[in-house]
Amino acid sequence: MHAKWVNRLYATMSAAVVAFILLPLVGIVWVSFFSNRILSFPPEGYTLDWYVRAWGMDVFRDGFVTSVQTAACATLISLGLGVPASLALTRYRFIGRDAIQTLLLAPMIVPGIVGGAALFIAFIELEVLFDHQIAGTLGGLLIAHGLIALPWTVRLVTASLAGTDRSIEEAAASLGASSLTIFRRVTLPSIRPGIVAAALFSFVISFIDLEKSIFLVGAGRTTLQIALVNYLEWNLDSTVAAVATVQIVIIGTLLLASDRYAKLGRAF
Numbered sequence: 001m002h003a004k005w006v007n008r009l010y011a012t013m014s015a016a017v018v019a020f021i022l023l024p025l026v027g028i029v030w031v032s033f034f035s036n037r038i039l040s041f042p043p044e045g046y047t048l049d050w051y052v053r054a055w056g057m058d059v060f061r062d063g064f065v066t067s068v069q070t071a072a073c074a075t076l077i078s079l080g081l082g083v084p085a086s087l088a089l090t091r092y093r094f095i096g097r098d099a100i101q102t103l104l105l106a107p108m109i110v111p112g113i114v115g116g117a118a119l120f121i122a123f124i125e126l127e128v129l130f131d132h133q134i135a136g137t138l139g140g141l142l143i144a145h146g147l148i149a150l151p152w153t154v155r156l157v158t159a160s161l162a163g164t165d166r167s168i169e170e171a172a173a174s175l176g177a178s179s180l181t182i183f184r185r186v187t188l189p190s191i192r193p194g195i196v197a198a199a200l201f202s203f204v205i206s207f208i209d210l211e212k213s214i215f216l217v218g219a220g221r222t223t224l225q226i227a228l229v230n231y232l233e234w235n236l237d238s239t240v241a242a243v244a245t246v247q248i249v250i251i252g253t254l255l256l257a258s259d260r261y262a263k264l265g266r267a268f
Contacts (some may be wrong), residue, residue: 025248032241039236050242060243063227070145070213070223071206077146078202082153083195087187089154090161101154108151112211119144120215136218144212149202156201160194161187204251 035045054060082104088094089101107115123135134140164187172182188195210225217223222230224247228240 028241029245029248032238032245034238034241037237039238039241050238051246054239054242054246057239059222059227059231060224060239063222063224066221067207067224070141071203073142074145074149074206075199075202077142078149078153079195079199081146082150082198083157086154086157086161087183090158101158104154105151107148108155112148112209115148116144116212116215119147119212123216135216138218138221141213141216141218141221144216145206145209148209148212149206152201152205153198156198157191157194160191164190200254204254207251208247 031039032050033046033048034043035047035049036043085100085104089097089104110118120135123140126132127134134143168190169182169186172186173179177185208225209223210229213223214226214229217226224243228243232240
C-alpha cells in the first residue's frame with residue numbers, strides 16, 4: 001500500500017512538472033489565434049490573420065531567414081570543430097586535456113548576456129590590434145554563434161564516443177584498416193546519433209539566441225529574436241505569439257524527426 005501511494009505521488013508530481021513546462025507553450029499557441037486587435041482576455045474570436053501579417057512584415061521574414069542561415073552556419077562550425085575535439089579528448093591523453101575540455105564547455109555555464117558583452121569587447125580589442133572590423137559583421141556573428149553551439153557538439157559527441165566499444169576499432173586496425181577507414185566505417189556510424197543530436201541542439205541554440213546577437217549583429221541585419229524584441233517595444237498584439245508558435249512548431253518537428261531517425265536518447 002505504501003509503495004502504491006508513493007507511485008501515485010511520483011506520477012502526480014511528474015504530471016505537474018510536465019504541465020508547468022507545457023502550459024506556457026500552449027498559452028502562446030492559443031493567444032496566436034486571438035482576433036483581438038490589442039491582446040486581452042477573453043478573446044473576441046479567432047483568426048489566422050496574425051500569421052499572414054507576420055509573414056508579410058519584412059522585419060520578421062528577413063529576421064527568420066537570417067536566423068536560419070546563421071544557425072545552419074553555426075551548426076557546421078560547431079561540428080567541424082567539435083567532432084575532432086571530442087575525438088582528441090576521448091581517445092588521447094595529454095597535458096591540459098581537462099583544462100581544454102572545461103574551456104570548450106565554458107559557454108554553457110557563462111550567462112548569455114555576459115558572454116555577448118565579453119565577445120563584443122574581445123572583438124573591439126582585436127579590431128584595434130589588426131585594424132579590421134569584426135563586431136557588427138556577418139563573420140563576427142557566425143563566430144559568436146559557432147562558439148555557443150560548440151559546447152553541445154563536444155558534450156554530445158564525447159558522450160557517444162565514451163559509449164562505443166573500442167574493441168571493434170582495434171579489430172579493424174588489426175585487420176589492416178587505416179585510421180581514416182576506421183573512423184569512416186566504424187567510429188562514425190557508431191556515434192552518428194550523437195552527431196545528429198549535436199547538430200540539432202547547435203541549430204536550436206543558435207536559432208533562439210538573443211543575447212549575443214543583440215551585441216554583434218550589424219546595421220541593416222537582424223535576427224528573428226531581435227525583431228521580436230523590437231516589435232514588442234511598441235506593439236501588444238498576437239503577431240509575436242504567431243511568430244513564437246512557428247518557432248515552437250519548427251523546433252518541435254526537428255526534435256521529433258531526429259528522435260525518430262537518429263534515436264537521440266542514445267546520445268545522452
